[in-house]
Amino acid sequence: MTMSFLILAVAFLAAGALFSFPLSSFPRLSRWVCLACLTGGCVTGLSVALFVLAGGELSVFRMAWAVPLGEIILAVDPLSAFFLVPIFVVGLAAGVYGEGYLEASRGHLWPAYVRFFYFLLTAAMVAAVCARNAVLFLAAWEVMALAAFFLVCATDPQPGVSRAGLIYIVCMHAGILCLFVLFAVMGARAGSMDFTAMKAAMPGPGRTLTALFALALAGFGVKAGFMPVHFWLPEAHPVAPSHASAVLSAVVIKMGIYGLLRFLSFxxxxxxxxxxxxxxxxxxxxxxxxxxxxxxxxxxxxxxxxxxxxxxxxxxxxxxxxxxxxxxxxxxxxxxxxxxxxxxxxxxxxxxxxxxxxxxxxxxxxxxxxxxxxxxxxxxxxxxxxxxxxxxxxxxxxxxxxxxxxxxxxxxxxxxxxxxxxxxxxxxxxxxxxxxxxxxxxxxxxxxxxxxxxxxxxxxxxxxxxxxxxxxxxxxxxxxxxxxxxxxxxxxxxxxxxxxxxxxxxxxxxxxxxxxxxxxxxxxxxxxxxxxxAGLLWLWREGLLKMREVAAAPTWGCGFTSPTARMQYTASSxxxxxxxxxxxxxRPEVRFEAPSGYWPARASFHSHTPDLTLDRALLPASARIEKVLAVVRRVQHGRLQYYLLYAFGFLVAVLLWKL
Amino acid sequence: MSAILLAVCAHLAALLIAPPLLLGIIAKTKAAFGGRKGPPVLQLYHDLFKLMGKGAVYSRTTTWMFRLGPVLSLSAVLLAGLLVPLVRASPFSFTGDAILFAYLLGLSRFVTAAAALDAGSSFEGMGASREVAFASFAEPALILAVAALARAKGGFTLSVMFSGGIWSSFGAGLVLIVGSLFLVLLAENSRIPVDDPATHLELTMIHEVMVLDHSGPDLAFILYGSSVKLLLWSSLLVRLILPVAPGAGGWVIWGLGVAAVAVIVGVVESSMARLRLLRVPQLLVAAVCAAAFAVMLTLK
Known part of the structure; x- marks a missing residue:
């Protein structure tokens, strides 16, 4: 077992992504190619992960990369391997399900688009978990965030989807900003973006370490969905295609946990x-x-x-x-x-x-x-x-x-x-x-x-x-x-x-x-x-009842003789x-129209529970900021002449200041 | 080897045979308070025997979930019974078994609630809803009591934690824990003041209304399961309060203690009414607080 198996797994996933658009006019063929690439990639990758978890050791894969400070360094230690297992297992299970799901929701979803970003997301997660260079890690992290964004927006014209996508992408980028600072500081201390060098150059207990921890907690915590920065999850997960929601909820948010654990290991x-x-x-x-x-x-x-x-x-x-x-x-x-x-x-x-x-x-x-x-x-x-x-x-x-x-x-x-x-x-x-x-x-x-x-x-x-x-x-x-x-x-x-x-x-x-x-x-x-x-008791009961009379009847309505399905207890009650x-x-919001009079005709009940952070804090706050800044908006009305005037005014101001 | 085998047999025999007696004692106590003669102490044995010989009526709405409820619930409670120390330490005890005990009872509640919802009746839905809601308050009380005992006793098995004999060193804490666990016992076993097993109005029931549609052997399993659960909780309380040593003397003390718990439950039921449903969470939060205070007393 060598690292080439891992590369092979990523190659399978990349091939799946590459084939998805060119083959989109051949639905049957593209489906089989997709299933083959997915199975090949996930089974190969899973075998690598299991090998490492059983105590095996793998060499580090290194390749030059044209990106400044970047180098492709991939390694699988038990921590990476443990996260690879859910990536590949869920990737395979949800991917296979996804083929059936796409088939069943024809007309609502564009299969090639969903497949492409699904493969991209899986491959990016593998890269993020195995990366040992901060530039590579951040690149994989960003690809992962973007691929997930496109999956969230897969059903776009439907109501609520673009809002969810927007909230998701804003949260992800707020998180990634923290990560940029985190890795920039750690990289500057180490003089290299290599994880091994960073680990060696970690500061001892003190203010710097606390600041780094705070950055990691914020950056990775948004991804993981810790309260109170959790609010993108209940927006983004419902609107994505279900197999993509499964991957988002089951593995993508765990990448935040992986990041924190990797940071702790430093x-x-x-x-x-x-x-x-x-x-x-x-x-x-x-x-x-x-x-x-x-x-x-x-x-x-x-x-x-x-x-x-x-x-x-x-x-x-x-x-x-x-x-x-x-x-x-x-x-x-x-x-x-x-x-x-x-x-x-x-x-x-x-x-x-x-x-x-x-x-x-x-x-x-x-x-x-x-x-x-x-x-x-x-x-x-x-x-x-x-x-x-x-x-x-x-x-x-x-x-x-x-x-x-x-x-x-x-x-x-x-x-x-x-x-x-x-x-x-x-x-x-x-x-x-x-x-x-x-x-x-x-x-x-x-x-x-x-x-x-x-x-x-x-x-x-x-x-x-x-x-x-x-x-x-x-x-x-x-x-x-x-x-x-x-x-x-x-x-x-x-x-x-x-x-x-x-x-x-x-x-x-x-x-x-x-x-x-x-x-x-x-x-x-x-x-x-x-x-x-329980099985034995079941058999015993069956044995007892075989000799007796077993009757079928309506549910006991406590004396009421004509129950309807709508009289069942609801989830809300x-x-x-x-x-x-x-x-x-x-603090649920309830709209309740009580029945009134001897012959009540109308009654309705509706309850909705807004999110603690998003609906109760962030949206009102941003609305207030927008209101305050509305004053400033007056200077921005889209007429070119005025903008030229601003530029001219600015130049004059600078000139006067320099005099 | 034979000693262990004997201990296992004694444990199983007490676990399987004794439970229905407790409900008989409660009923007798209540009858005495009401000035009635009351049903014989062994009534539940007769009832169970009769129910096992009956046929069954199943609602047309129900599925396998309805049939799974009684059997899996009883099976979970019986396995929880293997973990609870009766007179001797439980033969199956291990570190952390208290958590498995709590979660096996949780499994039993989960399938009972699911089976109740399967009948599609508002009344059974109502009962299930109340049962899971009250359990949400009872569970933290139990875990906090376990945490305090684990700290005070220096062990994390039920047999060590519930082994009496710390009145001198941890008396105040023990009073709080016993009080808290007694409230949990009343809630978990659907007794007054949380639930009234003898009420005649479906709207006010909790546990009884969940099992309205079960009949025949299913009902027998459910009744038997709830009596086993009562025995387990009583045994835990008795071992906390009284010094129960292995041997014949231990069996006598344990038996009297468990019977006394049943009598006390009967006295409580005779002397007070069921609380309003909105008040029940407050009672259980009081149990949580008592256990939390016990935890604080363990922190030196």
Whole structure:
């Protein structure tokens, strides 16, 4: 295994991008070429990543590059390899699904355009994760941001798309500005844009290091979607084509996490305050993310808020890791960073699954609103089954994968290594709240969508999508179960990645993680037995009922004899107790027309929860700034004569000043 | 080897056989307060036996989710029972099992709520909504109590954390934890003042209304599962308060303690009314605060 395999993988992806436009007039051929390039690229790339995670070493790939200060240096260490796994797995699953999705949404999407930017995005992420030169890294980062922008805008004439694209691109460039400064300062200190040189020239504890950390936190945090700079996610994710939303939510935002972890791996010493910062960000992103998700009716917007919640859980793991590094406790550092990395992988699996499911529901219903659906479990059995598995996984329920990484976070927080630090205990309580609220949110969304009776004709006529869209979901659901039941190899790989961040030998990390491997094995076994025991009970019940009378009847209406589908509990009413309890944070806008009189004719209820940062702070602030600056606008009216006059006036002013 | 086997058998036997008795004791206590004779203590065993022999009625709206709810819920609760120490330390305990315990109960709640929504009735939706909402407040209380105990006991397994004997060193904290966990017990097991299992009006129910459409063996699984859950919580509380040592004496103390918890639940139910639904979160936030104060007491 050499680096040439990685180059080959990128070449496959590049070929996919290159072929997409020339072949666009041959739909069948272009589809097969696309699938071939995608499979070739992702399988090759995945084999490289797995080789490194199994303990293999790869040489560094170097090539001259005409860009000033730039050099193409690519390397795969365990940290890069761990991020390559979700890039390639999600890239393949969502890409294959995407072919079915493009086929099904013919007329709305331009296949060549979506394919081109999809390949470009995947290749750029691979380059960003493997780059060891800051110029190359920033170039890949920018290509990634732009390719994602074009994917977000793929359905442009539709309402809301251009606004979402604009918010996205502004956020990305605000972030990238911070990164330019960060790498410029680090590069100037090192005298080279090479990562190895930068690492050697990192400043010791002090003001410079704090400033660099702040820049990294801002620049990468926007990408990751930390509260309060999260607001582009719920705008951009819903409007993109669903397989692109899956990639955005499952891997693109994780690039922000990768950047932060790579930055931490540069730092010779990590102050304890960074750990506390991450714990605070994690708890606030987690709780606010899930609370705002609870208030949404748009399925993809809800999932986008859940990405913020999960990024919060990842940040909790990173906080633990930093505390471990600061206290010179490699075991705690390993558990923290391994938990963060494992949750990166887990979230990418179940979030892709959920977004792919959401895409199928969206196509079947023609709407992303959960309130109008219902009864899809009967009509779209497979898509619904896989989505429920994803929902259980994202709620952190055993025997699925989400539980394993959340358990690792808990065991780091409460396992005693921290000596009962207040921050750790409060974070654990926050994590418990997040988990319980997530369960409320997903029973709400998927209950309204898939259970009960259909509330409209679209839901009544819905059908499962084609095989090309179902198989990726099936495999992702299976992967969630496998990681949950047999977590050992995944935790060990994550520990290797953690060793790279903490700069200790992999053997140290593996021995640190040895303590949690036995509990994890038991957790997997108990989770599997929960399923097994449920199966036995099911068989027992079937056996008992075989000898008895089993009747089918309408649902018990508590005495009311002619119920209709519209009388079912809605998602909004389901979330109401929690929404009311957290009203102070959510501040929903409600339009309510109450029924009145003895024979009420009209009644309506509409609720909307604006985003905390974007709708409550940024947009009003920018509107106010615009109002103030309106005075200045008077001098700008587009007439050339006046502009020439300004130039002349300026020249005269300069002349007078120089006299 | 045989000692371990015996311990496992005793654990399983207590876990599987004892639970329905607790609900009988509660019912008897309530009857005594009401001046009635009340159903026999073993009534639930008869009910379960009868339900297992009955047929079932399924709503035409329901799917496999409705049938999955009772079995997976019971299975999750039983596996959670393997982690909870009864008289001896649990044979399956490991570091961090408290988290698995909490999340297995979460799994049970998740599938029960999903099964309730599957029937497509407003009433069952209402019950599910309330159940998940109240659980969101109960969960942090449990984890904070676990955090405080893990710190006070220096271990992160249920068997170590819930092993009594720290009244002298950590008395005040223990009072707070016991109070907090008792409120969580009432909420998790749908007892007054959070929920009224004996109410006759669907609008005011929480847990009972979620399972309105289940019948026959399904209903038996659900009833049995909730009695197991009550036993697990009672056992945790008893072990926190009383010194339960392995051996025959331990079994007596444990048995009396668990029965006493059931009596106390019965007394609470007889002496107060169910709270208004809007007040329930406040009660549970009080439980969270009590546990948080206990955490603070562990910080020296």
């Amino acid at each position: 730092c010779p010493s990590v102050p304890e305050s960074w750990g506390l910062v991450f714990l605070a960000i994690g708890a606030s992103s987690g709780i606010l993310g899930v609370l705002f998700a609870l208030a949404q009716h748009d399925l993809k917007r809800l999932l986008a808020y859940h990405s913020i919640e999960n990024i919060g859980i990842i940040a909790l793991g990173m906080g633990l890791g930093c505390l471990g590094l600061a206290r010179g406790n490699p075991a705690l550092a390993t558990i923290g960073f391994a938990a963060a990395l494992l949750h990166v992988l887990n979230h990418s699996l179940f979030k892709t699954l959920l977004f792919l499911g959401a895409g199928s529901f969206d196509q079947a219903l023609g709407s992303r609103d959960v309130e109008g659906a219902g009864g899809l479990l009967r009509r779209m059995p497979w898509a619904s089954l896989f989505s429920w598995m994803g929902a259980a996984a994202i709620c952190g329920l055993p025997p699925f994968n989400g539980f394993v990484s959340e358990w690792l976070v808990y065991s780091g927080l409460l396992g005693g290594a921290l000596g009962g630090a207040r921050s750790a205990m409060l974070s654990a309580a926050a994590l418990a709240l997040i988990g319980a609220l997530a369960a409320a949110c997903f029973t709400k969304a998927y209950g309204a969508l898939t259970l009960g009776e259909p509330r409209g004709t679209a839901a009544r006529d819905a059908k499962d999508p084609g095989e090309l869209m179902l198989w990726p979901m099936a495999l992702l659901a299976l992967a969630c179960l496998v990681v949950g039941i047999y977590p050992r190899p995944f935790v060990m790989s994550a520990a290797r990645g953690a060793a790279t961040i903490g700069r200790f030998p992999p053997e140290a990390a593996l021995s640190a993680i040895a303590d949690v491997l036995r509990p994890l094995a038991l957790i997997g076994a108990l989770g599997a037995s929960a399923l097994g025991l 389901y979330a109401a107790p929690l929404a009311r309890a957290f009203e102070g944070v959510l």
